[in-house]
Amino acid sequence: MRLMRNSTLRQLKVFEAVARHLNYTRAAEELYLTQPAISMQIKQVEENVGLPLFEHLGKRIHLTAAGRELLALCRDIFGKFAEFEMSVADMKGMKKGQLRLAVITTAEYFAPRLIGPFCQHYPGVDVSLQVINRESVLQRLADNLDDLYILGQPPENLEVHSQPFLENPLVVVAPRDHALAKKKCIALKRLAGEPFLMREPGSGTRMAAQRLFDEHGIKLNIRMELGSNEAIKQAIAGGLGVSVLSRHTLALEGERGPLTILDVQHFPIQRHWYLVYPAGKQLSVVARTFCDYLLAEGRRISRK
Amino acid sequence: MRLMRNSTLRQLKVFEAVARHLNYTRAAEELYLTQPAISMQIKQVEENVGLPLFEHLGKRIHLTAAGRELLALCRDIFGKFAEFEMSVADMKGMKKGQLRLAVITTAEYFAPRLIGPFCQHYPGVDVSLQVINRESVLQRLADNLDDLYILGQPPENLEVHSQPFLENPLVVVAPRDHALAKKKCIALKRLAGEPFLMREPGSGTRMAAQRLFDEHGIKLNIRMELGSNEAIKQAIAGGLGVSVLSRHTLALEGERGPLTILDVQHFPIQRHWYLVYPAGKQLSVVARTFCDYLLAEGRRISRK
DNA sequence: TTCTATCATAAGTTAAATATTATGACACAT
DNA sequence: ATGTGTCATAATATTTAACTTATGATAGAA
Numbered sequence: 001m002r003l004m005r006n007s008t009l010r011q012l013k014v015f016e017a018v019a020r021h022l023n024y025t026r027a028a029e030e031l032y033l034t035q036p037a038i039s040m041q042i043k044q045v046e047e048n049v050g051l052p053l054f055e056h057l058g059k060r061i062h063l064t065a066a067g068r069e070l071l072a073l074c075r076d077i078f079g080k081f082a083e084f085e086m087s088v089a090d091m092k093g094m095k096k097g098q099l100r101l102a103v104i105t106t107a108e109y110f111a112p113r114l115i116g117p118f119c120q121h122y123p124g125v126d127v128s129l130q131v132i133n134r135e136s137v138l139q140r141l142a143d144n145l146d147d148l149y150i151l152g153q154p155p156e157n158l159e160v161h162s163q164p165f166l167e168n169p170l171v172v173v174a175p176r177d178h179a180l181a182k183k184k185c186i187a188l189k190r191l192a193g194e195p196f197l198m199r200e201p202g203s204g205t206r207m208a209a210q211r212l213f214d215e216h217g218i219k220l221n222i223r224m225e226l227g228s229n230e231a232i233k234q235a236i237a238g239g240l241g242v243s244v245l246s247r248h249t250l251a252l253e254g255e256r257g258p259l260t261i262l263d264v265q266h267f268p269i270q271r272h273w274y275l276v277y278p279a280g281k282q283l284s285v286v287a288r289t290f291c292d293y294l295l296a297e298g299r300r301i302s303r304k
Numbered sequence: 305m306r307l308m309r310n311s312t313l314r315q316l317k318v319f320e321a322v323a324r325h326l327n328y329t330r331a332a333e334e335l336y337l338t339q340p341a342i343s344m345q346i347k348q349v350e351e352n353v354g355l356p357l358f359e360h361l362g363k364r365i366h367l368t369a370a371g372r373e374l375l376a377l378c379r380d381i382f383g384k385f386a387e388f389e390m391s392v393a394d395m396k397g398m399k400k401g402q403l404r405l406a407v408i409t410t411a412e413y414f415a416p417r418l419i420g421p422f423c424q425h426y427p428g429v430d431v432s433l434q435v436i437n438r439e440s441v442l443q444r445l446a447d448n449l450d451d452l453y454i455l456g457q458p459p460e461n462l463e464v465h466s467q468p469f470l471e472n473p474l475v476v477v478a479p480r481d482h483a484l485a486k487k488k489c490i491a492l493k494r495l496a497g498e499p500f501l502m503r504e505p506g507s508g509t510r511m512a513a514q515r516l517f518d519e520h521g522i523k524l525n526i527r528m529e530l531g532s533n534e535a536i537k538q539a540i541a542g543g544l545g546v547s548v549l550s551r552h553t554l555a556l557e558g559e560r561g562p563l564t565i566l567d568v569q570h571f572p573i574q575r576h577w578y579l580v581y582p583a584g585k586q587l588s589v590v591a592r593t594f595c596d597y598l599l600a601e602g603r604r605i606s607r608k
Numbered sequence: 609t610t611c612t613a614t615c616a617t618a619a620g621t622t623a624a625a626t627a628t629t630a631t632g633a634c635a636c637a638t
Numbered sequence: 639a640t641g642t643g644t645c646a647t648a649a650t651a652t653t654t655a656a657c658t659t660a661t662g663a664t665a666g667a668a
Binding site: 624631632 | 640641649651652662664667
């Protein structure tokens with residue numbers, strides 16, 4: 001049995017035509033071939049299968065059991081090809097595609113609201129969103145596992161294309177009943193005494209805040225390191241201290257929620273969210289469209 | 305998009321190997337080819353698809369969305385081929401197959417009990433049994449729609465191979481309380497007065513009985529023509545007359561049932577059931593095996 | 609019987625697929 | 639900077655699939 005090894009799709013198509021007409025000559029006409037061409041192809045396929053596919057009785061031919069199975073196989077395969085071709089056609093026209101995003105955890109506070117409208121506009125596009133820590137994002141970036149990445153700061157050791165698309169203001173967050181809550185223009189050094197809650201070292205937010213305080217020669221009193229922004233917010237609400245967070249993490253907090261933003265000098269620290277992908281990577285149509293959309297959306301939000 | 309038109313299974317296999325290794329050189333080694341051969345094949349497939357299948361980043365390559373879809377297609381298709389090849393292998397070894405039988409209605413009284421054990425012995429064989437009247441059987445035979453046919457007498461106007469495999473004794477059936485029920489060696493002419501129930505003209509049983517009576521110059525009093533053996537049995541039980549039937553139709557009637565067999569001279573008429581198929585037809589392995597089985601079974605039953 | 613439709617076979621041609629060798633370009637690691 | 643691994647390209651060779659023409663065999667219809 002060497003069907004797969006030796007046969008060609010063409011032979012299967014010839015077979016299918018013959019099986020449909022149950023007549024070599026008709027099949028030949030349909031395919032613009034001579035009848036002997038058909039005879040030969042069928043003979044080949046039968047040799048490859050190892051069993052007769054047609055039964056010849058007088059001038060009429062009939063499918064054998066093996067022939068019926070092969071016909072089913074052909075129809076099945078041709079169908080799969082047709083499906084595939086449609087998929088590809090859709091991909092070409094952006095009616096269909098995949099968009100694999102990997103974003104740093106803090107982006108979870110705003111990314112879904114940007115992605116949502118995009119998905120609605122292109123319902124054929126499957127978007128997968130990985131929300132992981134910075135280190136994992138960089139690893140996936142290096143392994144080229146996704147189409148696009150969102151980071152709070154572009155990686156330095158990898159060759160990438162990166163583009164800021166949205167402001168990322170870092171603010172000082174405190175409980176609403178904090179002593180400084182109502183003050184205006186709080187001096188930076190007033191924070192020196194406050195117990196600080198921070199993400200782990202390596203966090204972009206932490207590094208940016210650290211740099212600001214270092215520049216002003218202020219030593220922070222770091223009370224606790226916590227593994228997620230949400231944990232920090234809970235801790236602040238619990239009165240364990242204050243922290244520097246992206247304002248996006250407070251998007252869902254109301255005017256009367258348990259947290260508030262302190263009006264500290266030099267804050268908000270203006271950072272940006274970056275759209276990143278490996279240098280030299282040829283983006284898919286979907287990914288390019290998404291980039292354009294994100295940039296436009298970023299500008300729109302800034303103007304407001 | 306001309307994937308189906310222009311590509312070959314070989315190209316898909318090359319693609320699959322590359323997609324698996326994500327490395328042209330490795331794929332080339334696996335297929336005992338040189339690397340440029342791979343490059344060319346992939347280029348061809350990409351042209352046929354109309355989209356890149358791989359993304360080249362530095363020395364590493366990755367599948368594009370289209371590539372992933374094509375890989376899925378390949379695996380799918382290769383799987384179908386494998387299934388088909390297994391099917392065919394099974395057919396060759398009788399582990400699998402189809403057996404399409406068309407039998408004349410009277411055969412329904414014994415055919416299932418012959419077919420049953422065969423099915424049990426070859427559980428991979430799908431048996432389909434058409435129970436239809438003689439005319440339909442002959443039509444199907446002429447159209448070569450089945451593997452084998454069972455008839456009470458071989459057709460005369462068609463070229464067929466036919467072989468008797470089981471005795472088919474025709475007997476005179478009467479109600480158990482019939483006047484002649486207890487008599488021995490009833491003379492044929494005693495039946496002349498009896499009201500007779502018969503199948504329609506053309507029925508083999510009817511023709512055989514008619515011939516016997518004609519030979520002895522006896523004119524039958526045909527009271528009623530009925531369309532099935534079961535209907536005739538009901539009518540006999542209802543006292544509407546007597547009839548000539550295959551003894552097989554009484555197989556399930558008990559010793560004390562409402563019907564009995566009259567011991568009439570020249571009865572039972574010894575006829576046979578015939579296994580028939582078109583002359584020159586190459587029987588499938590399954591059909592041949594079933595023939596052998598039926599003949600052996602027929603001999604076994606006769607000996608008893 | 610003769611004619612016609614149908615498939616098989618043989619010989620030879622054409623065209624296409626597939627391959628190789630040789631070489632170049634490029635990224636990455638040392 | 640150099641070397642190594644990897645893919646691309648060009649020129650060319652080889653194989654083989656696919657097709658045609660010509661002819662033969664056979665079955666069924668006229």
